[in-house]
Amino acid sequence: MRFERYGVGIAKGMALTLRNFFRPPITLQYPEDKLVISRRLRGNELVWYPDRCTGCATCAKSCPQGNIEIITHVGDSNNYVVDKFEVDTGRCMFCGLCVESCPYEALFMGLGYERAQYRRGQLVLSKEELQPSDIRQPSGYARPKVEQTLPRQSLLINWDKEKEEGGQKLSPLPMRKRRKGNGL
Amino acid sequence: MTLLEQFQLWLASMWPDWAAYITPAIVGILVIIIFVLTMVMVIIYFERRFMARFQIRLGPNRCGPEGILQPIADAIKVLFKEDIVPAKGDKLVHWIAPIVVFVPILMIFAVVPIHKGAILVDLNVGIVYVVAISSLSTVGIYMAGWAANNKYALISALRTIAQMVSYELPVVLSILGVVLMVGSLSMNQIVDSQSIPFILLQPLGFIIFFLGTLAEMNRCPFDLLEAESEIIAGYHIEYSGMKFALFYLGEYGHAVAYSCIITTLFLSGWRGPLLPPIIWFLIKIMVVFALIVWIRSTIPRLRVDQLMAFAWKCMLPMAVINLFIVAAEVLWLPEVFPWIMIAVNFAFACALVLLWSKLFVLGGGRVEV
Numbered sequence: 245m246r247f248e249r250y251g252v253g254i255a256k257g258m259a260l261t262l263r264n265f266f267r268p269p270i271t272l273q274y275p276e277d278k279l280v281i282s283r284r285l286r287g288n289e290l291v292w293y294p295d296r297c298t299g300c301a302t303c304a305k306s307c308p309q310g311n312i313e314i315i316t317h318v319g320d321s322n323n324y325v326v327d328k329f330e331v332d333t334g335r336c337m338f339c340g341l342c343v344e345s346c347p348y349e350a351l352f353m354g355l356g357y358e359r360a361q362y363r364r365g366q367l368v369l370s371k372e373e374l375q376p377s378d379i380r381q382p383s384g385y386a387r388p389k390v391e392q393t394l395p396r397q398s399l400l401i402n403w404d405k406e407k408e409e410g411g412q413k414l415s416p417l418p419m420r421k422r423r424k425g426n427g428l
Numbered sequence: 429m430t431l432l433e434q435f436q437l438w439l440a441s442m443w444p445d446w447a448a449y450i451t452p453a454i455v456g457i458l459v460i461i462i463f464v465l466t467m468v469m470v471i472i473y474f475e476r477r478f479m480a481r482f483q484i485r486l487g488p489n490r491c492g493p494e495g496i497l498q499p500i501a502d503a504i505k506v507l508f509k510e511d512i513v514p515a516k517g518d519k520l521v522h523w524i525a526p527i528v529v530f531v532p533i534l535m536i537f538a539v540v541p542i543h544k545g546a547i548l549v550d551l552n553v554g555i556v557y558v559v560a561i562s563s564l565s566t567v568g569i570y571m572a573g574w575a576a577n578n579k580y581a582l583i584s585a586l587r588t589i590a591q592m593v594s595y596e597l598p599v600v601l602s603i604l605g606v607v608l609m610v611g612s613l614s615m616n617q618i619v620d621s622q623s624i625p626f627i628l629l630q631p632l633g634f635i636i637f638f639l640g641t642l643a644e645m646n647r648c649p650f651d652l653l654e655a656e657s658e659i660i661a662g663y664h665i666e667y668s669g670m671k672f673a674l675f676y677l678g679e680y681g682h683a684v685a686y687s688c689i690i691t692t693l694f695l696s697g698w699r700g701p702l703l704p705p706i707i708w709f710l711i712k713i714m715v716v717f718a719l720i721v722w723i724r725s726t727i728p729r730l731r732v733d734q735l736m737a738f739a740w741k742c743m744l745p746m747a748v749i750n751l752f753i754v755a756a757e758v759l760w761l762p763e764v765f766p767w768i769m770i771a772v773n774f775a776f777a778c779a780l781v782l783l784w785s786k787l788f789v790l791g792g793g794r795v796e797v
Contacts, residue, residue, distance in 0.1 A: 254727065261482045261726040271486040 281357065283384040283394040286338045289354035290331055291382040292374035296350035299324030303342035303351055309335050312342060329374065333359070334367035344386045352382030352390070431545045432456050456548045460537045467713075468680045469499045474714070475680075475721050482725035503673065511669040514577050522575035526667070526674035528568030532561045533681040539615050540688045543698055543705045547616060554615035555603055558689055559596070562644065565678065566592045569653070569663050572675070576666035584653040584662030587732065591643055591652065594739035599640035601747035602633040605754040606693050619697035627694040628770050632750045632777035634694045636743050638719075641690065643739070645682040648724035655729055687716040742784050749780060 272279060281287075299316040315328040343351050356379065361367055376382060384391025432452045439448035473488075473496060480487030488495040513522055536558055538548040551557050566588055573585020607613055609629065610621045627634045643650035654662035664675045691697060691712040700708035730738065753776055757769050 257726045258722065261722060264484050265481050267484055269481065269484050269486045271484075273486070 280395050280398040281355065282397045283391045285353070285355055285357070285383045286340050286385050287354040287357045287383060288336075288338065288359050289333060289356050289369070289380065290336075290342070290374055291352040291354050291376050291380055292329060292371075293350045293352075294326065294329075294371070294375060296348050297326060297329075298348055298350075299326045300347065302345045302347060306341045306345040308339065308341065309337065311336050326371065329371045330368055331374065332368045334364055340385055349387060352387060353385040355381045355383045355394075429545065430547050430550050431543075432548065434545075460548060461534065463542075464534060464537055464681055464684065465677075467684045468677055469503075471680055471684055471717055472499045472502075474717065478718060478721045479725045482722065506673040506676075507670060509669040509672075511671065512666070514666050517577040517666065518575040521571045522666075523671075525568050525572035525575055526671045526678070528571060529565045529678040530568075530674045530681065532564040532568075533678050533685055535561045536685040537688070540685075540692060541615050541619050541697055542709055545616075546706075550614060550616050553613045555607065555613050555618070555693070558615075559600055559603065562682075562685070563592060563596060565682070568678075572667065573663040576663070578666050580659040580661075581663050581665050584655075584659050584665075588646070588653045588663065591646075591650065591735060591739075594736055595640045595643040595650075595743070598636050598739065598743035598747040599644065601744070601751050602630075602637040602640065603693065605630050605633040605751055608751075608754050608758050615692055615697075619692060619699060622696035622699065624766055624770075625694060625696040629766065629773060630694070630750070630754060631774055632746065632780060633754070634690075635777065635781070636747050636750065637694065638690060640743060641686040642720065642723065643735070645686050646679065647683065647720055649727040649729050650735060651729060652732060652735060683717060683720065684713070687713045687720070690716050746780055746784060750776075 299314065301314045301316070304310075304312040304314045311332045313328060313330045313332075314326065316324040316326050319325040338353070340353055343353050382390055384394050432455075435455070436448055436452045439451060442448075443451070476498070477487040477489075477495070488498040491497040491501050513519055539551050539554040539557055541547040569588045570585045573581040573583075573588070576582075606618065606626055609626065610618050612618065612621075642648075646653050653659075654664070659665075664672055667675060688709075691709065695712045695716070697712075698705035698709040700711075703711075753773070757772065761769055
């Protein structure tokens with residue numbers, strides 16, 4: 245007697261959804277909870293280290309869109325001094341070619357992804373805005389040494405039930421939104 | 429005597445006749461409209477939270493404490509939307525259709541007993557009235573599908589007609605089983621005679637009625653008329669703003685109405701120990717609706733031919749057999765032993781469901797209805 249032929253499939257399905265009903269929801273409440281994003285993220289901003297930059301403008305040449313504007317003059321010790329370094333992230337497609345082409349590791353892709361602005365002009369980043377700060381961290385894209393220092397990405401599918409690690413922490417039946425943030 | 433009639437008699441001692449006649453009617457109608465609108469709000473929120481939990485999500489929880497203001501926010505959003513009438517549509521029918529859908533659903537509530545005597549009209553043909561009125565909203569859906577001048581809307585409207593015609597029969601036949609036991613068509617009488625809920629006495633009738641009403645209120649898995657993957661949104665594809673809100677209200681009003689009727693027919697209405705009757709009634713409505721949501725979140729949508737075959741090949745013969753079994757039991761079994769009847773009927777229900785699920789299997793494990 246094969247029970248598949250007696251409508252047992254429907255009963256199995258109903259049991260599955262009922263089991264799901266008592267499992268903790270996997271929803272991530274975004275502004276409060278955040279997952280740790282990929283270490284090699286090409287986030288929507290760039291990070292620029294002025295002390296490493298020689299002003300060679302390789303990045304500007306490699307940019308397919310021509311977004312990077314760089315103006316230099318010759319300094320005292322026969323070096324280039326960068327007067328203007330501006331990136332129009334509004335037209336940037338985050339291909340990462342500028343970062344890959346930089347010979348002195350002065351330009352990095354950023355880890356941030358929350359940079360929506362109200363005005364188009366605010367998307368044009370100046371020399372001061374591009375420098376690293378607390379909220380503007382370099383990502384490991386095309387920079388293996390930086391990548392090693394960053395925390396591993398947390399995915400919901402990687403969550404290990406026994407070890408309670410590798411992803412979002414789940415608690416049974418949290419109907420309320422959780423205020424405490426985790427992740428980045 | 430219903431509460432409204434007592435109210436009318438009390439008023440007649442002070443007021444002129446015509447005022448005493450009109451006032452209780454207006455009060456009753458207002459109470460019912462408020463009851464339906466609040467229940468729809470509650471049920472929309474309840475469904476969204478509940479279905480979210482079945483799908484391991486959270487559901488709306490931002491708007492107000494635990495998101496209880498979400499239906500109100502949605503209602504306000506819908507009210508402020510632009511009202512669009514298709515240029516080549518039938519404008520008059522396009523206007524009337526939402527009303528024709530919504531009004532019959534409000535009219536169903538006239539014969540739902542919420543409490544002892546708390547019923548708008550105690551019709552002696554109550555359940556026939558419900559069947560007659562509830563199929564009226566199909567006309568509204570067909571009008572909407574026609575007026576939109578849109579092929580998807582028309583396909584959806586035609587599907588609705590076919591679905592309604594097919595599922596009306598088993599539903600009415602399973603109601604007949606209840607009516608046979610009670611010996612009356614009045615909703616009050618039906619509740620009064622249920623010292624044992626009819627779900628125990630007629631499990632098969634309950635299953636058929638429940639599935640048939642699922643199809644009639646166009647809920648999953650029978651929501652072919654608004655199958656998003658096939659015909660986008662079905663009959664209300666060209667509707668927006670307040671008119672769409674009326675359709676939405678009608679859809680959930682239908683769910684509330686049928687939850688009420690299932691409660692009245694099979695779950696012994698407002699009767700129950702300890703708690704006041706109105707609380708029992710609401711609890712039973714919610715339980716029925718939770719079952720509907722559970723089914724919606726589990727079972728995928730049927731194909732059109734499967735839907736029709738399920739109605740004509742499964743539910744109709746089973747409903748007829750159920751009717752004959754109940755008739756024989758009412759005729760020959762002594763009424764003093766209801767437990768014999770319960771056992772017999774459960775055995776028959778299991779046997780019939782198993783038999784029919786066996787009948788509609790074709791090929792190696794390929795289930796085809």
